Amino acid sequence: MSLLPVEEALERVLALVAPLPAETVPLREGAGRVMTMPVTAGLTQPPFSGSAMDGYWLDAADHLPSAKLQVVGESAAGRSYQGEITRGQAIRIFTGAPVPREGGVVVLQENTTREGDWITLADSLSGNDNIRPKGQDFAKGAPFHPARPLNARDLGLLAAMNVAQLEVHRKPVVAIIATGDELVMPGETPGPDQIISSNSFIVAAQVEAMGGIARMLPIARDDRESLRMVFDLAKGADLIVTSGGASVGDHDLVGEVAAELGLERSFWKIAMRPGKPLMAGRMGEAVLLGLPGNPVSATVCAELFLKPMLAKMQGRDPQITPRRAVLGCDLGPTGPRTHYMRACLSATDGLPMIMPFDNQDSGILSILAQADALLICERDSGPHKQGTEMCYLPLM
Amino acid sequence: MSLLPVEEALERVLALVAPLPAETVPLREGAGRVMTMPVTAGLTQPPFSGSAMDGYWLDAADHLPSAKLQVVGESAAGRSYQGEITRGQAIRIFTGAPVPREGGVVVLQENTTREGDWITLADSLSGNDNIRPKGQDFAKGAPFHPARPLNARDLGLLAAMNVAQLEVHRKPVVAIIATGDELVMPGETPGPDQIISSNSFIVAAQVEAMGGIARMLPIARDDRESLRMVFDLAKGADLIVTSGGASVGDHDLVGEVAAELGLERSFWKIAMRPGKPLMAGRMGEAVLLGLPGNPVSATVCAELFLKPMLAKMQGRDPQITPRRAVLGCDLGPTGPRTHYMRACLSATDGLPMIMPFDNQDSGILSILAQADALLICERDSGPHKQGTEMCYLPLM
Numbered sequence: 092m093s094l095l096p097v098e099e100a101l102e103r104v105l106a107l108v109a110p111l112p113a114e115t116v117p118l119r120e121g122a123g124r125v126m127t128m129p130v131t132a133g134l135t136q137p138p139f140s141g142s143a144m145d146g147y148w149l150d151a152a153d154h155l156p157s158a159k160l161q162v163v164g165e166s167a168a169g170r171s172y173q174g175e176i177t178r179g180q181a182i183r184i185f186t187g188a189p190v191p192r193e194g195g196v197v198v199l200q201e202n203t204t205r206e207g208d209w210i211t212l213a214d215s216l217s218g219n220d221n222i223r224p225k226g227q228d229f230a231k232g233a234p235f236h237p238a239r240p241l242n243a244r245d246l247g248l249l250a251a252m253n254v255a256q257l258e259v260h261r262k263p264v265v266a267i268i269a270t271g272d273e274l275v276m277p278g279e280t281p282g283p284d285q286i287i288s289s290n291s292f293i294v295a296a297q298v299e300a301m302g303g304i305a306r307m308l309p310i311a312r313d314d315r316e317s318l319r320m321v322f323d324l325a326k327g328a329d330l331i332v333t334s335g336g337a338s339v340g341d342h343d344l345v346g347e348v349a350a351e352l353g354l355e356r357s358f359w360k361i362a363m364r365p366g367k368p369l370m371a372g373r374m375g376e377a378v379l380l381g382l383p384g385n386p387v388s389a390t391v392c393a394e395l396f397l398k399p400m401l402a403k404m405q406g407r408d409p410q411i412t413p414r415r416a417v418l419g420c421d422l423g424p425t426g427p428r429t430h431y432m433r434a435c436l437s438a439t440d441g442l443p444m445i446m447p448f449d450n451q452d453s454g455i456l457s458i459l460a461q462a463d464a465l466l467i468c469e470r471d472s473g474p475h476k477q478g479t480e481m482c483y484l485p486l487m
Numbered sequence: 488m489s490l491l492p493v494e495e496a497l498e499r500v501l502a503l504v505a506p507l508p509a510e511t512v513p514l515r516e517g518a519g520r521v522m523t524m525p526v527t528a529g530l531t532q533p534p535f536s537g538s539a540m541d542g543y544w545l546d547a548a549d550h551l552p553s554a555k556l557q558v559v560g561e562s563a564a565g566r567s568y569q570g571e572i573t574r575g576q577a578i579r580i581f582t583g584a585p586v587p588r589e590g591g592v593v594v595l596q597e598n599t600t601r602e603g604d605w606i607t608l609a610d611s612l613s614g615n616d617n618i619r620p621k622g623q624d625f626a627k628g629a630p631f632h633p634a635r636p637l638n639a640r641d642l643g644l645l646a647a648m649n650v651a652q653l654e655v656h657r658k659p660v661v662a663i664i665a666t667g668d669e670l671v672m673p674g675e676t677p678g679p680d681q682i683i684s685s686n687s688f689i690v691a692a693q694v695e696a697m698g699g700i701a702r703m704l705p706i707a708r709d710d711r712e713s714l715r716m717v718f719d720l721a722k723g724a725d726l727i728v729t730s731g732g733a734s735v736g737d738h739d740l741v742g743e744v745a746a747e748l749g750l751e752r753s754f755w756k757i758a759m760r761p762g763k764p765l766m767a768g769r770m771g772e773a774v775l776l777g778l779p780g781n782p783v784s785a786t787v788c789a790e791l792f793l794k795p796m797l798a799k800m801q802g803r804d805p806q807i808t809p810r811r812a813v814l815g816c817d818l819g820p821t822g823p824r825t826h827y828m829r830a831c832l833s834a835t836d837g838l839p840m841i842m843p844f845d846n847q848d849s850g851i852l853s854i855l856a857q858a859d860a861l862l863i864c865e866r867d868s869g870p871h872k873q874g875t876e877m878c879y880l881p882l883m
Contacts, residue, residue, distance in 0.1 A: 122692040169668030223850045243692035248852040250685035255674030272565025278651030289646035296518040296639035456644040
């Protein structure tokens, strides 16, 4: 089996998933979600021409240095001035309050002197009318449908548009299955040949950081019955992520059992380090992604493949754009597999500096935890000299 | 009142808050949290020297080109080989399985030929022993206490250390109060002088993006009774964030009522655009932060002051390090207040390019929503020429 380039593997896993159907959520829960259809503004904003400052409103024709005007009322937010107003008169006006009519200006409080019901304008006046015109922000009926996850400020805009609920892509439910006779859960006492299951915790946090709903299932033993039982618990999930059991060894039953349960299996060896083996396919209503059992390989494969799948399922752009940094050391030639080196970033005046860890053993979690980036050494590239600009992926 | 520099205002609001006390959480909920005390590894990892590959284990002395060895058993993950093994013998071994003793090597499956119970090694052998030594990752009793929020991979490391629960700083509970007679909630029908409340939605999403728990309280009217009632609902919160009513206008009652309820009030005009007025102080067990009523000003003040406060309360580093970008246009001199200009970033080969929006009116939500950065024009700086390196803050 020849090695599959990372880009091709990504295309294939992305082809397995589609944006999930819409659900209705209250505006309050809209952050990070992608809208499936446009909304329209229910009103015009500002709904009226209003004051941008605390001060006095007067007719533009009276806006002259040292002019003296009679204060005949006030307009406050929520309580507009209802009376008449003629030339030579002014009203006290507060930020956000409606102006009595068009054709006026607001003079800032600090540019006036008040005595009783009379104000005198300052000697020198600005050309600014300090009025926010009606409809400056948006008009009633204006559509809004950004092609990206909604941010905090979008929610503010939608609120101002009087949109109380949204149609957004449903969150993917991800069932996470660790497999292996050697695994026990944290808090248990491992037998002499056993280790604590760690992959599920990493993948669950990655899924949640990406906006998915993680369901951590019990550890599946390396036998058909245990695997079938755990796959049964995964029913209803949009995506089933396994780790371990996806290699070619004699004890790798996950693929076989999943195939018996309907998996249209693809199994690839990918031209990457770490994390060569990957399994993926449709399995009934769900999609299965089989990560390697090694935690470092599983983490890197999740960054490269699971993250874009979850993005696509939520209606986001699945493309991950690598960032750029300056290499902090010399590196030898890379060989036939693209190497995702665990690395640390440090700030400089320009691009950040990236320094890979000396020990790139894919069994070492303590180094993986310290890393904040994956330095990308493209296959068959290098040697790379210190100071070269390289690409990297920030780690979740 | 002279204008307070942003840095001083930040120091003062940070002085009001402290890291919150610890709570115990299951490992599964540890992502993004900061540990209050170290944990120690409950075991040694790897707990045994194990194979890093699928292949055959043999004595190092037998590791010779074309050597022929008898296969006498196998070691699988969770089921180690219990028998004797002598020179001239080998066992089938799988990834993650214990080696029978020290002093051996694992030869990759693909570098052997098997006939019955016998294997022949390849003509040329690598110098690699393909064994992960015991304790390579961490030893039993090793402490772990990173001074930063836990990432997905930290959780994997903690799981591997057999840590099932953690002591972490409690999440801040933030009560959010919008005030103003002109405000109604989305979904309601605004009166002729009214607008829809938007600040609370922005602040709630900002609080949640920062790891806090947001409690959105009912809108408070511009009267003492309504304000007292809503402040009463805020009881139990660690932080109370108001928006609106924090200016010096005649209708700004929030500060007065909060003072009656025990607020040791500080009120500042800050040397910044937008968002000049800010109120802050201790109020019983809680801290109050009074944001301006204007949504753009409120958003910028939340980025500059609320975000670092929430970081400190969760035991994180409160310092926000501005990022660097290249200015995409010419800008005039800045004046006496640091200007946080709504801007868009675009990728280039080096540092990103930053382009501020033409319209910087702080009343326009549609521009705020599109922005992805605040370009920082330091007070009394400029003019700035196109191509200059500038600092910016990414927007949540």
